Amino acid sequence: MSLSDDGGYGGDRGPETGQTRTRLPDGEGDTYGTGRRPRAGMSSRNLVMAVGVVVLLIAAIAFANRGDGGTGETASDDPAKSADTQPTAPTGTKPVTGKHGTIATGFAKTEQGAQSAAANYAVALGSTSMFNRDQRHQIINTVMAPSAVDTFQKTLDKAYSADFNKNVGLHADGSTPAGLTFVSRTIPVGTKVKNSSNGRATVEVWCTGLLGMAGNGSTKPVTTSWFTITMKLAWSDNDWKAITHSQEDGPAPVSGDVPASGAKEIAGAVDGFGGFTYAR
Structure with a gap:
């Protein structure tokens, strides 16, 4: 008996056969070997967006590390207050x-x-x-x-x-x-x-x-x-x-x-x- 005879795979059977198609990520194709074609222009736009996110992330990290505007110290004058929500966080003051x-x-x-x-x-x-x-x-x-x-x-x-x-x-x-x-x-x-x-x-x-x-x-x-x-x-x-x-x-x-x-x-x-x- 061929695979198409029992209604499980292949053939031209309709929806009543319970046949399921599985879609894999782009470029890998589905179970029938047909890949999904990317729309024209998507790759370049995605690249630009990714670069933009990385640039913004780097800028945010640099700003957070500056704290008080570039001195490299914490924004608060009181080391205890600057660590209220993180009691074990470093304060910049040597403890001993x-x-x-x-x-x-x-x-x-x-x-x-x-x-x-x-x-x-x-x-x-x-x-x-x-x-x-x-x-x-x-x-x-x-x-x-x-x-x-x-x-x-x-x-x-x-x-x-x-x-x-x-x-x-x-x-x-x-x-x-x-x-x-x-x-x-x-x-x-x-x-x-x-x-x-x-x-x-x-x-x-x-x-x-x-x-x-x-x-x-x-x-x-x-x-x-x-x-x-x-x-x-x-x-x-x-x-x-x-x-x-x-x-x-x-x-x-x-x-x-x-x-x-x-x-x-x-x-x-x-x-x-x-x-x-x-x-x-």
């Missing part, structure tokens, strides 16, 4: 100009600079160095305003007691037992300015944290926590410095279904992955 040890310093006198300072200070105040008295004092002298150093230092010296050290798996003096890796990290997830005026700023830092002892034989496994740090800052000696520091639990998301890693893997991750300098 230097470091004091491992702590970033030299933040810009803007709301974004205050957020960067609060995030980096939260990391320092939640690090393993805080369990060593001399290192703790160095951190406090770096991140706190001079007027707040003595009070904050005395408060933390009492908090980091021998009993507290034992509770997290350390020796009474804050040293780590042999064969184990002590983990204490604060990781900022986001920052928010509650208020800012006249060289003062109150910044909230939403964080997740790691605390515990990694290694074979550990009785204090590394656990995670979620908390929010509220830090009041003041502009002092050309930098943001903390005046007060407080912490409360949450907001905490629902835990995922990722299985917990072994102590050896956690210890390797802590030793192998360094921290960040946080900046906005």
